[in-house]
Amino acid sequence: MVQERTLPNFNAATAQITKQEGLRLYEDMVLGRVFEDKCAEMYYRGKMFGFVHLYNGQEAVSSGVIQAMRPGEDFVCSTYRDHVHALSAGVPAKEVMAELFGKATGCSKGRGGSMHMFSAEHKLLGGYAFVAEGIPVAAGAAFQSKYRREVLGDENADQVTACFFGDGACNNGQFFETLNMAALWKLPIIFVVENNKWAIGMAHDRATSDPEIYKKASVFNMVGVEVDGMDVLAVHEVAKKAVARARAGEGPTLIEALTYRFRGHSLADPDEMRTQDEKEYWFSRDPIKKFAAYLQEQNLASQEEIKSIDKKIQELIDEAVKFAESSPEPDPSELYRFIFAEDN
Numbered sequence: 001m002v003q004e005r006t007l008p009n010f011n012a013a014t015a016q017i018t019k020q021e022g023l024r025l026y027e028d029m030v031l032g033r034v035f036e037d038k039c040a041e042m043y044y045r046g047k048m049f050g051f052v053h054l055y056n057g058q059e060a061v062s063s064g065v066i067q068a069m070r071p072g073e074d075f076v077c078s079t080y081r082d083h084v085h086a087l088s089a090g091v092p093a094k095e096v097m098a099e100l101f102g103k104a105t106g107c108s109k110g111r112g113g114s115m116h117m118f119s120a121e122h123k124l125l126g127g128y129a130f131v132a133e134g135i136p137v138a139a140g141a142a143f144q145s146k147y148r149r150e151v152l153g154d155e156n157a158d159q160v161t162a163c164f165f166g167d168g169a170c171n172n173g174q175f176f177e178t179l180n181m182a183a184l185w186k187l188p189i190i191f192v193v194e195n196n197k198w199a200i201g202m203a204h205d206r207a208t209s210d211p212e213i214y215k216k217a218s219v220f221n222m223v224g225v226e227v228d229g230m231d232v233l234a235v236h237e238v239a240k241k242a243v244a245r246a247r248a249g250e251g252p253t254l255i256e257a258l259t260y261r262f263r264g265h266s267l268a269d270p271d272e273m274r275t276q277d278e279k280e281y282w283f284s285r286d287p288i289k290k291f292a293a294y295l296q297e298q299n300l301a302s303q304e305e306i307k308s309i310d311k312k313i314q315e316l317i318d319e320a321v322k323f324a325e326s327s328p329e330p331d332p333s334e335l336y337r338f339i340f341a342e343d344n
C-alpha cells in the first residue's frame with residue numbers, strides 16, 4: 001500500500017463554474033496532455049535534441065492557476081518543465097513545437113529549445129534550466145508592477161505574476177530569500193509549488209525537513225495553502241483567491257499543489273526509482289479523466305462535446321507538428337542575433 005498525504009478538503013459545489021469556464025479548463029488540460037504525448041513521439045523519432053521534461057499528470061496545476069489570470073497581461077514564470085505553462089499562457093502550440101524542433105519560427109526563435117520557452121507577447125518570463133532560477137526573476141516582474149503602480153503612479157500596472165517550481169526547488173536558498181522579500185514588500189505574486197514527490201530520483205520526504213511545503217510560508221508571515229493538484233477546480237479556486245489577494249495589494253501566497261508526473265523525470269530517464277504501486281495510485285487520479293467525468297455528472301458537458309474538444313486539440317497538435325517540420329532552421333547568418341538588444 002502507498003502511504004500518501006491526506007488531501008485537503010474541497011467541496012466542488014462551492015466552485016460553481018459555468019459551462020464555458022468548465023470547457024475552457026478541460027480544453028486547456030487536454031491541450032497540455034496531447035501536446036506532451038506528441039512531444040514524446042517526436043523526441044523518440046529524433047526530431048528534437050537535448051533534455052525534454054514532460055508535464056503529463058500535472059495539467060490541473062497549470063490550467064487551474066493560469067486560467068485564473070489575465071492572459072497576455074499577467075506574468076508567468078516557469079522551470080525546465082515549461083511547455084504546458086507556455087501553452088496555458090497562450091503561446092500558440094505551433095510556436096512551442098517549432099521551438100522544440102529548434103526552428104526559426106519557435107517562440108524563442110529556435111535558440112532555446114525545450115527548457116527555454118519565452119514570449120514577451122504572452123508575458124511568459126521563460127523556462128529556466130537551473131532549479132529555482134526563475135523564482136527571483138518572477139519576483140522582479142512582480143516588483144516592477146508594484147513600482148510602476150505605487151511609485152510611478154501607473155494605475156494600469158496591476159499585473160500579477162505566477163511563479164511555478166518543483167518540490168526540489170524549495171530546498172534551495174533562492175526560495176527562502178525570495179519569499180522573504182516578496183512578503184516584506186507585499187509583492188503581487190503567487191508562488192506555485194508543484195509537489196510531484198520527486199526531484200529526479202530523490203524522494204521529497206528524504207530531502208526536506210518538513211515535507212508540507214505550504215507551512216514554510218508561515219515563517220514569512222505569508223498565506224500558505226495546500227491543494228489537491230489533481231483536481232483542476234480545487235486548484236482554480238485557490239488560485240482565484242491568491243490572484244485577487246495579489247491584485248488588491250495584499251501580498252503573495254504560497255500554493256502547494258500535490259501532484260505527480262506520469263512519466264520519468266525527462267525523456268532520457270528510465271524511471272526506475274518509483275514503485276508501480278505509487279504510479280498506479282496516481283494514474284487512477286488522472287486530472288483530465290476526473291474532470292471529464294465531473295463535467296458530465298454536473299450536466300456541464302455532454303460526451304459529444306468532450307469528444308469534439310479532444311478531436312479539435314488532436315488536429316491542432318497535428319498542425320503544430322506540420323508547421324514545425326516545414327519551418328526553416330535559423331539562418332547561420334543570424335548566429336549573433338538576439339545576443340544583444342537591438343535598436344529597432
Ligand SMILES: Cc1ncc(C[n+]2csc(CCOP(=O)(O)OP(=O)(O)O)c2C)c(N)n1
Nearest residue numbers: 081129130131166167168169196198199200
Ligand atoms: C541549481 C541546480 N541544481 C541541480 C540541477 C539538476 N536538476 C535538474 S532537475 C532537478 C530536480 C528538481 O526537482 P523539482 O524541483 O522537484 O522539479 P520536478 O523535476 O519534479 O518538476 C535537479 C536536481 C539543476 N538543474 N539546477
Ligand SMILES: [Mg+2]
Nearest residue numbers: 166167198199
Ligand atoms: Mg518534483
